[in-house]
Amino acid sequence: MLNFLSIYRWARVIKMGFKSLWLHRLRSLLTMLGIVFGVASVIAMLAVGEGASQVAQEQIRRLGSKNIIVQSIKPPMEQKVSAERSRAIEYGITREDAARIRSSIPDVEVVVPNRIIREVIWNTQWRIDGQIIGTVSWYPEIKQLKIIEGRYFSELEVGTVKNVCVLALNTIEKLFPNGSPVGKSVRIGSDYYQVIGIIEDEGSMGNLQQTQNLMMSTQSQNMPPDMSLGKNGGGQPNRQGRGNGSGRKGQMGTSPQYKIYIPITAAQKRFGETLVRRSAGTLETEKVEFHEIIVMVGSEDRVEEVARIIDEILQRYHKQRDYELVVPLELLRQAERTKQIFNLVLGTIASISLLVGGIGIMNIMLATVTERTREIGIRRALGARKRDIILQFLIETVILSGVGGLLGIGLGLFIPYLITYFASMPTIIRMWSPIIAFGISAGIGIIFGIYPALRAANMDPVEALRHE
Amino acid sequence: MKDCIIKLERLKKNYRMGLVDIQALRGIDLEINEGEFVSIMGPSGCGKSTLLNVLGCLDKPTEGKYYLNKYDISVLDDDTLSDMRCNYLGFVFQSYNLIPQLSVVENIEIPLYYQGVSPHESRKKATEIASRVGLGDRLYHKPTELSGGQQQRAGIARALVNDPLVILADEPTGNLDSKSGREIMNIFSELHSLGKTIIMVTHDEHIARYGERIVRLQDGLIETDESVQLRIREEIS
Numbered sequence: 001m002l003n004f005l006s007i008y009r010w011a012r013v014i015k016m017g018f019k020s021l022w023l024h025r026l027r028s029l030l031t032m033l034g035i036v037f038g039v040a041s042v043i044a045m046l047a048v049g050e051g052a053s054q055v056a057q058e059q060i061r062r063l064g065s066k067n068i069i070v071q072s073i074k075p076p077m078e079q080k081v082s083a084e085r086s087r088a089i090e091y092g093i094t095r096e097d098a099a100r101i102r103s104s105i106p107d108v109e110v111v112v113p114n115r116i117i118r119e120v121i122w123n124t125q126w127r128i129d130g131q132i133i134g135t136v137s138w139y140p141e142i143k144q145l146k147i148i149e150g151r152y153f154s155e156l157e158v159g160t161v162k163n164v165c166v167l168a169l170n171t172i173e174k175l176f177p178n179g180s181p182v183g184k185s186v187r188i189g190s191d192y193y194q195v196i197g198i199i200e201d202e203g204s205m206g207n208l209q210q211t212q213n214l215m216m217s218t219q220s221q222n223m224p225p226d227m228s229l230g231k232n233g234g235g236q237p238n239r240q241g242r243g244n245g246s247g248r249k250g251q252m253g254t255s256p257q258y259k260i261y262i263p264i265t266a267a268q269k270r271f272g273e274t275l276v277r278r279s280a281g282t283l284e285t286e287k288v289e290f291h292e293i294i295v296m297v298g299s300e301d302r303v304e305e306v307a308r309i310i311d312e313i314l315q316r317y318h319k320q321r322d323y324e325l326v327v328p329l330e331l332l333r334q335a336e337r338t339k340q341i342f343n344l345v346l347g348t349i350a351s352i353s354l355l356v357g358g359i360g361i362m363n364i365m366l367a368t369v370t371e372r373t374r375e376i377g378i379r380r381a382l383g384a385r386k387r388d389i390i391l392q393f394l395i396e397t398v399i400l401s402g403v404g405g406l407l408g409i410g411l412g413l414f415i416p417y418l419i420t421y422f423a424s425m426p427t428i429i430r431m432w433s434p435i436i437a438f439g440i441s442a443g444i445g446i447i448f449g450i451y452p453a454l455r456a457a458n459m460d461p462v463e464a465l466r467h468e
Numbered sequence: 469m470k471d472c473i474i475k476l477e478r479l480k481k482n483y484r485m486g487l488v489d490i491q492a493l494r495g496i497d498l499e500i501n502e503g504e505f506v507s508i509m510g511p512s513g514c515g516k517s518t519l520l521n522v523l524g525c526l527d528k529p530t531e532g533k534y535y536l537n538k539y540d541i542s543v544l545d546d547d548t549l550s551d552m553r554c555n556y557l558g559f560v561f562q563s564y565n566l567i568p569q570l571s572v573v574e575n576i577e578i579p580l581y582y583q584g585v586s587p588h589e590s591r592k593k594a595t596e597i598a599s600r601v602g603l604g605d606r607l608y609h610k611p612t613e614l615s616g617g618q619q620q621r622a623g624i625a626r627a628l629v630n631d632p633l634v635i636l637a638d639e640p641t642g643n644l645d646s647k648s649g650r651e652i653m654n655i656f657s658e659l660h661s662l663g664k665t666i667i668m669v670t671h672d673e674h675i676a677r678y679g680e681r682i683v684r685l686q687d688g689l690i691e692t693d694e695s696v697q698l699r700i701r702e703e704i705s
Contacts, residue, residue, distance in 0.1 A: 008586050023569050378565045381526060382626070383554025383582040385547045461526045465565070 013388075017395040031364045032404035034357025035441050039408025040415060041353055042437040043429065045346035047416035050433075051426035053339035060335060062202060063328035064143055068295040068307045070097075072288050075320040091322035092288040093314075100313055101295060105306055109296045112136050115267045116291040121260055122187040123175045130171060130258045132188060134267020140199060142296050150182040150197030158263040163270075165193040168259040169201050175258075186260070191270050193262060202259060303329045351440065357404070358444035365397055365452035376456050377464025386457040393453035394446065401445025405438045412437065473633055473665060474500040474523065479532035481518050492518040494688035495532070500667065502633075505660040507679035508669045515688040516669045517638065523667060524557055524636045525549045537633055554582050558627030562639035564619040566611035572622050573598060573607040579630040590629075597625045601655060617648030624655055635659065637668040641675055653678045 021028040063069065072092025095113075102111050115134035120127050133139075137155045140147060153164045165186060172181055181195045274287045297306045307327045314323055369376070376389055412434065416427035481493040492515040500506055510516045521527040522534060525541055528549075534541040537556055544552065558579075559565075566575045573594050580590035598607055601621040611619055620640060627635050637656070641649035657678055660666055670676050677696055684691040 009581070009584055012581055012587065020569060374565070375567050378567060379578065379582075380550070381524065381553060381559050381565075382579045383550055383630070385550040385582075387547075388550075388582060462521050465526075465561070 013391050013395050014399075016392065017399050021396055021399060027364065028400060031361055032400055032407065034360040035354065035401050035404030035444070036357075036408040036411060038350065038354030038357040039405050039437040039441050040411035042347065042350035042440070043409065043412025043433050044415040044419070044427075045350050046343060046433040047412075047427040047429045048419060048425065049339065049342045049346050050428040050430055051416070051420075053335060053342065054428050055426050056335045056338075057332060060328045060332045062143065062145075063326070063331075064294075064296070065300055065329045065332060066297050066303060067142060067328055068297065068303065068310060069292060069326040069328070070101075070295065070310065070314070071292045071324045071326060072290065073322055073324045074286065075322045089286040090288075091286065091320070093290045093293055093323055095289055097314060097317065097323075098290065098293050100317070101293075101310055104313060105295075105309055107298045107302050107306055109298060112139055112142050112294040112296075113264060113290045114139075114292040114294065115264060115271070115288075117267065117271050119188050119271075121171070121175060121258070123181070123184070126175050126177070128171065128174045128258050130188075130260050132267065132271075133259055133261050134264040134271075135261055136264055139261065139294075142294055143202060145202060146200045148198040148200055149180060150195075152197055152199065152261075153263050158265050161265040161269055162263060163191060163193045163266055164196045164263065166197040166199050166261040167195055168199055168261075171258040171260055172198055188260075189270070193260075193266075199261065300329060303327060354437075354440055354444055357441075358401070358448040361397055361400055361445065362448035362452060365393060365449060366455070368396070369393060369452050369456040372456075373459060373464050373467040376459055377461050377467065380459075380461035381465060389457040390453040393456050394449045397449025397452070398442065398445045401441045401448075405441035405445075408441065409434045409438060471502045472499050473502050473537050474498070474667075475533075475535040477533040477535075479522065479529045479534055481515075481522060481527065482530045483518075492688055493522070493529070496688075496690055498683065498690065498693075500634075500665065502665055503660075503663050504681060505656070505666045505679040506668070507676035507682045508667065508685065509671060509673070509676050509682055510685035510691075512671070514685040516685050519685065520636055520638055520667070520669045523634075524559060525552045550582075554579060555630065556633040558630065558632035558635045560620070560623050560627045560635065560637040560640045562642040564611070564616075564623045564643070566619055566622055566626075568611055571608045571610060572603055572614070575611065575622055576626045576629050578626060583630060594625070594629055597629050598622070601625045601628075615648070616644050617651055620644060620648070620652050621655070624652070624659075628659070634665045634667060637666065639670055640668065641670070641672070649675070 070093055074089065074091055093113075098111050098113055102108060112135060115132075117132040117134070119130060119132055121130040121132075137153055137158050139145075140152050147166075148169060150166070152166055153162065157164055167175065167181060167186075175181070175186065176184070180198075182197065183195065185192045185194050187193075273289055274285055295306065295310060297303045304327065307325055307330075311325055379389065379392075413429060416429055419425050420427050476496050476498040479493055479496040479498075480491070482489055482491050484490070494515075496519065508516050508519060518527070522529055522541075523536075525536070525544075526549075529542050532542070536552060539552065541549070541552070553559075566572075567578070570578075573591065576594040576598055577590045580593060585593070595604075595607060598604060601624055603618060603621055603625065606614060606618060606622075611622065614622065620643075623640075627637075640656070641652055644652060653675060656666055656668070660680075666679070668676075668679060676682050679696060681693070681695050683693045
């Protein structure tokens with residue numbers, strides 16, 4: 001036993017393992033490939049999964065985990081009836097709704113009414129198909145958005161209906177490609193608005209949905225439908241022809257939203273509550289007081305409860321379901337569940353490829369054992385114990401899967417980089433994923449090495465020596 | 469009187485080949501003293517290989533007793549048998565049985581490796597033994613780069629490196645031409661004169677007469693066990 005523990009023995013058996021693998025370089029390399037790709041795919045798949053869910057969670061977090069967003073949605077039935085009955089379709093959340101919510105739920109901290117209008121924004125020759133958000137002065141706090149430059153408009157400016165605006169970062173990039181816009185003006189329609197600040201991009205629900213779809217298409221069925229479509233509806237189609245091309249392509253909701261924030265009072269005054277929209281040759285007018293209100297709840301625990309109460313309040317006063325509740329916290333939980341399923345599925349697929357790699361190793365080791373039967377006989381005759389033979393072959397498998405695992409980690413760290421670079425998909429490599437992948441591959445080496453090694457050790461030395 | 473290092477008592481060995489039981493050894497009584505050079509002869513199928521395997525602790529007897537250096541081999545477990553081979557026995561094979569991917573010196577080192585000798589020390593010892601059998605300049609060659617005679621010398625060096633109690637040789641000249649065969653046998657004679665105990669299986673009368681005692685087997689039993697006259701031994705050499 002002392003003999004067995006001798007450091008020389010270990011050093012030599014490892015050296016011997018490397019040597020005999022090196023002797024059949026190509027075979028060893030090919031055997032290793034299974035493990036290399038297995039480990040690499042585990043790491044890469046986990047990185048893609050983590051990346052996708054990270055983006056989704058970040059976007060949801062941007063919506064605010066304490067917030068409940070109530071959006072106005074055009075009821076689908078209205079459209080057909082409207083032609084004969086009335087000019088303007090009235091729907092959505094009203095001032096009364098906001099007041100009711102504020103007064104009947106004690107926990108509600110702030111109610112932020114928003115109007116969302118789509119219009120072309122101009123800066124001299126640059127133009128952009130923007131989303132104008134008429135809102136209140138405490139909007140950035142609720143949404144937890146950072147002011148990057150300048151300031152947000154004040155309560156006073158809201159009260160006095162000032163023509164000021166704050167631009168989102170991506171809007172700046174399109175509208176003011178050279179230099180800071182603060183102090184300059186943008187034109188919307190016939191009105192000029194002074195730019196007073198820049199704010200970071202908001203978690204857009206359109207992007208969110210895109211990411212979610214990307215993660216798992218079946219899951220998106222569970223999500224509140226039409227998250228982005230509802231508010232984009234007003235005035236969208238008639239822009240399509242004139243758009244500068246960068247605005248939107250194909251699907252709705254997938255294009256980035258270029259946001260500009262103005263005081264809600266200004267929005268109401270300049271744009272009114274009635275929107276005209278042309279589509280398919282007909283004129284449609286619609287009247288919406290608020291496109292969206294944001295309700296901030298005191299603590300996260302109460303969010304779901306408050307959401308239910310709001311829903312009940314609104315249900316009582318709305319004949320149709322012309323509003324939609326979006327609860328970011330719920331989405332966040334859903335995203336987490338999705339991520340778990342996603343990781344499980346990806347992990348399983350990758351583990352299967354690792355398993356296949358392990359079987360490949362076992363196959364080759366069995367062939368090697370047969371091929372080296374005589375060597376085993378010689379070693380046994382010269383005094384090798386069974387466990388020496390087991391160790392010798394087990395070490396070879398462990399080296400194969402260990403080196404394969406390391407190469408796989410290298411490849412696995414590189415693939416997400418390529419994915420991010422070429423497919424511009426976010427990827428995140430967690431510390432534990434290479435460790436787990438390597439652990440699994442080493443484990444596979446041992447498990448799949450045991451049988452061939454035992455077979456080698458249990459050969460009858462006399463038979464083995466006679467083997468040609 | 470030299471010590472008796474090998475003692476067989478009514479030793480029997482049966483094994484199964486397909487459906488038939490074969491009685492390879494049917495009751496062997498044999499004593500071999502330290503320093504003896506014993507040739508075991510007999511026609512093929514007489515059980516001489518089986519006997520050598522049993523003597524070499526590669527196989528256990530079915531019945532009877534085998535004492536090697538006073539240890540009762542028939543009761544030892546597999547690991548202890550390995551240790552017996554490792555410490556007391558040296559094997560020389562007909563087909564040399566060198567491991568092809570290892571160099572000459574590495575092949576010679578193998579028994580020391582299983583004894584747990586340090587790499588430095590084993591290299592020193594293996595080099596020394598290799599020089600003694602005339603392979604001093606072939607240490608780092610692969611076995612396939614050597615002639616048959618040289619390969620067998622490496623085989624002998626490997627059998628000597630652990631300083632065994634008994635050297636077991638199975639037709640050591642079987643694959644060699646007569647000149648190389650004579651050279652190999654001279655090495656055995658020299659080892660014998662140095663006091664090594666050698667047991668050699670052969671079917672060649674001339675080779676057998678290098679030994680001082682010839683045991684003839686027939687159908688798993690000892691037929692004759694006679695000392696070779698010094699005169700005859702000189703005659704053939």
